[in-house]
Amino acid sequence: MSLRQFIKDLGFITGGAALLNTIPWLESCTPEKLKEIKGEKARIAVIGTGSRGQYHIHNLKEIPHAKIVALCDNYRPNLLAAMSLCPDAKPYDDYHKLLENKDIDGVIVATPLNWHAPIVLDALSAGKNVFCEKAMAHSLEECKAIYNAYLHTNKVLYFCMQRMYDEKYIKGMQMIHSGLIGDVVGMRCHWFRNADWRRPVPSPELERKINWRLYKESSGGLMTELACHQLEVCNWAAKKMPESMMGMGDIVYWKDGREVYDSVNVTYHYTNGVKIAYESLISNKFNGMEDQILGKKGTMDLAKGIYYLEEDNTNSGMRQLIDQVKDKVFAAIPTAGPSWRPETKMDYTPHFVIESDIHVNSGLSMIGADKDGSDIILSAFCQSCITGEKAKNVVEEAYCSTVLCLLGNQAMDEQKLIVFPEEYKIPYMKF
């Protein structure tokens, strides 16, 4: 889907201030602004050409206002694979050299997490626009350093918070904020997989380089790799940040020398008592991935683009009457009050947030789901490289969610309640 089609599908009309009030990050890529850059191309370099980098290359090749001019990876097979995709691009094995190239407008950083901060900071210093994969960085200090650099640069900085550019999430959020599911009373996010998260390693000395996700020196584990997006969604729905968190993490099944947890449960607590129950497990995939926002009147499952209402008035009157009679006849337990009723999950009627097909993945892919907003945010970044206009809120959202992931890891490591540290609060945050 093109950026233009995406914005059209959101119901954007010329000068659509009402729509942009709720999604200000799209101000930088309205259809009018797209017209202004007609014919121009952003010269893009990709740093880190592993699976995710190659995924971005495929998306970039579909973007009319982007041209891949350089590639960089210090792992030769990945660089060769990327070069076969875009033979005209100049190859590098040192990102410093690539940043010296004056013919590059923007760089895409798709490296292991521990390399995000050094590359992003160096690229901004070199005067490049930057698009970096989530999570923002490997430590709280690095996140703050990037945020401060962003405040002082006139360059464009994006983090791949693709849910902000996913139609079903945007429309779902608009429905939540319009009161469709009532007051938000809880949030329940989980990501379940049944895979070891490993990649084949040609020789043992490459283990930490290729399977970087499994080691603490280069990864935040399930929190930074999976929870990051989901926590961002929760804050978007709640319009605020949790003020404390606690959790437990363990290596339950994949005892193969990895250092990061393969099972995490973290609870985030907002000042109004609302909580995020976050859970991720990679040895059972029954529950899949869900971002559930629980309201007094209904539940929004943003990952599926479906909502359910507690009292479903969309059913016909006759159907509601029959259901009520059925409930009265069959659900009553004469020997006890209603609190003794076992409230096994009901079959709710699903309502779809958007008309078109919802793209979901099997949970096995480590690269990304199809049409999940990654292509749109990338296209918006390339447009920003040409216009120089920053996208509102993207860096702030990435900062907030990454800090929460890192604090979640800290809570699990220390097995204690963590209160959000004052020194990492930014003006964007509301508690």
Add this chain to the structure above:
Amino acid sequence: MMKEIIITSKFMKREGFFLLLSFILAFIVNVVAIIVYKRPWIELISQIGYVIFVCIIIYFLTIILRILLLLIIRIIRVFKKVN
């Protein structure tokens, strides 16, 4: 030899009357449901399937009621004869 069952026009008229009565009752239930649950009036037509379903249930209830009534009347008659 099999017993011949004769369906008289009186029987058919009577059952037709009960079926019509059941349908009217079911239709009224639908009207009440539309008002109570604040649903659009198009459901008078669109929910006709549910109306027929409820109509059949009511009709079978009338059959059960009539059989029960007949049994009670017969028991009373037998009781009177004995005394």
